[in-house]
Amino acid sequence: xLRNLPRSPRRGAARxxxxxxxxxxxxxxxxxxxxxxxxxxxxxxxxxxxxxxxxGYRSEWLTNDxxxxxxxxxxxxxxxxxxxxxxxxxxxxxxxxxxxxxxxPGIMSSLQLQGYSRSYLLSxxxxxxxxxxxxxxxxxxxxxxxxxxTTVAFxxxxxxxxxxxxxxxxxVLLFLFAISFFCAAVAGFLGAFxxxxxxxx
Numbered sequence: 023x024l025r026n027l028p029r030s031p032r033r034g035a036a037r038x039x040x041x042x043x044x045x046x047x048x049x050x051x052x053x054x055x056x057x058x059x060x061x062x063x064x065x066x067x068x069x070x071x072x073x074x075x076x077x078g079y080r081s082e083w084l085t086n087d088x089x090x091x092x093x094x095x096x097x098x099x100x101x102x103x104x105x106x107x108x109x110x111x112x113x114x115x116x117x118x119x120x121x122x123x124x125x126x127p128g129i130m131s132s133l134q135l136q137g138y139s140r141s142y143l144l145s146x147x148x149x150x151x152x153x154x155x156x157x158x159x160x161x162x163x164x165x166x167x168x169x170x171x172t173t174v175a176f177x178x179x180x181x182x183x184x185x186x187x188x189x190x191x192x193x194v195l196l197f198l199f200a201i202s203f204f205c206a207a208v209a210g211f212l213g214a215f216x217x218x219x220x221x222x223x
Contacts, residue, residue, distance in 0.1 A: 050222040053117055058217070061110040062210050065167075068106055069203045072099030072174070076196050079185050089186050097182070100175035100199075107168035107206060114160065114213075121222050122157070139220035152219050156212040164209035170202035 047055065075096040079089070126138045143153040174195050184191055 048223055050118075050121055053113065054217060054222050057110055057113045057118055058210060058213055061106050061113070062206070065103060065106040065110060065206055066203075068099050068103035069199065069206075072096060072103050073196065073199055073203075075099055076178075076185075076192055076199065079192060093182050093185065096178055096185070097175070100171070100178050103202075104168060104171040104175045107171045107202070110206075111165060111168050114164070118222065119161070137223060139216075139222055142220045143216070149219050152212075152216050156216050159212055160209045160216075163205055167202045167206035167209065170198045170205070174199050174202070 075092055079092050079096060121139075123140045124138055126141050140153055140157075143149045177191075177195060178185065181188075181191060
């Protein structure tokens with residue numbers, strides 16, 4: 023019988039407030055989502071379009087009109103990928119990373135350190151690897167993604183008249199594109215796990 027009784031207004035209001043808090047994002051969580059989910063997802067889509075366009079850009083497959091359309095698609099995809107890669111890395115480096123490495127004001131317990139992601143990870147042997155390997159990769163190797171993506175976009179724009187007939191050039195660009203994607207994918211994978219272990223709030 024007690025199960026069917028209506029809940030008190032006070033308990034209902036408290037639960038509603040708790041649900042609203044759970045569904046809201048702090049500013050830091052929003053910037054983290056922008057960095058990883060929105061810009062990262064756009065980067066992956068642009069990579070797919072650029073890689074497919076470069077792969078299909080062959081003289082034996084395309085007419086003159088088809089080659090012009092493929093070139094426009096290739097240039098758009100490569101420059102979009104480069105722009106999104108730079109935006110992702112710059113936000114990660116100059117916005118998120120200072121929050122991540124913030125120093126606690128004094129000696130704190132592990133529970134209190136949860137607001138200081140780097141210190142929280144290093145405080146436990148089981149989580150220290152996420153900083154020592156994961157964040158080191160993100161700090162350094164992840165910068166290769168925008169650099170290589172910009173290189174590909176620049177060469178596609180500069181050598182656009184050679185792409186149709188120069189198979190070696192296309193292979194080199196596809197290789198650089200793939201390395202750029204690999205660096206970004208590993209950085210995104212590690213970033214997701216680091217944020218899971220020590221989220222920025």
